[in-house]
């Protein structure tokens with residue numbers, strides 16, 4: 001009898017030890033799964049933020065995505081083409097999104113690019129987007145750019161000028177000391193502003209001020 005009790009207790013202890021090990025393993029598995037799910041969610045949240053997608057938006061297209069279709073718009077009618085970084089659906093509209101990861105502030109050329117996408121979205125999706133989004137910088141700051149008639153008229157003026165130049169009209173240079181300094185074609189540009197001239201002019205201006 002004593003032997004039977006001893007054997008029973010030993011078996012019971014073995015079962016408890018075994019159960020504990022399985023419990024610990026289960027806990028490790030659960031915690032690992034939670035960490036992985038959390039990391040995937042954070043990654044997805046970050047990707048949505050980069051693409052300008054809020055919790056209320058639906059994703060239609062992301063350039064470079066392996067799971068979503070990439071929207072490439074080519075309009076023979078308008079003579080325009082473009083691939084927005086993302087297309088989202090929001091408030092019943094198809095909205096283009098353009099991301100500039102290195103940008104610190106809004107530039108005219110970013111706005112012009114987004115306005116072109118808005119024209120293409122209107123033609124191909126059948127509804128005029130009332131706005132688009134620019135996502136700037138590493139922190140993905142989001143700016144809403146309204147699709148106003150004034151902005152579209154500004155874009156049209158630029159497009160008309162570009163077409164005139166392509167048709168043979170003379171281009172009008174717009175040299176700027178800061179832009180020329182960084183410009184990639186400055187060595188072959190006859191209109192560039194020389195840094196030396198800028199310095200001399202600045203010194204002359206400073207000297208004039210001192211005299212006065």
Ligand code: SF4
Pocket residue numbers: 173174175176179180181183184185186189190191192193
């Ligand atoms: S170097 Fe020429 S093309 Fe470049 S910014 Fe200056 S004027 Fe414009």
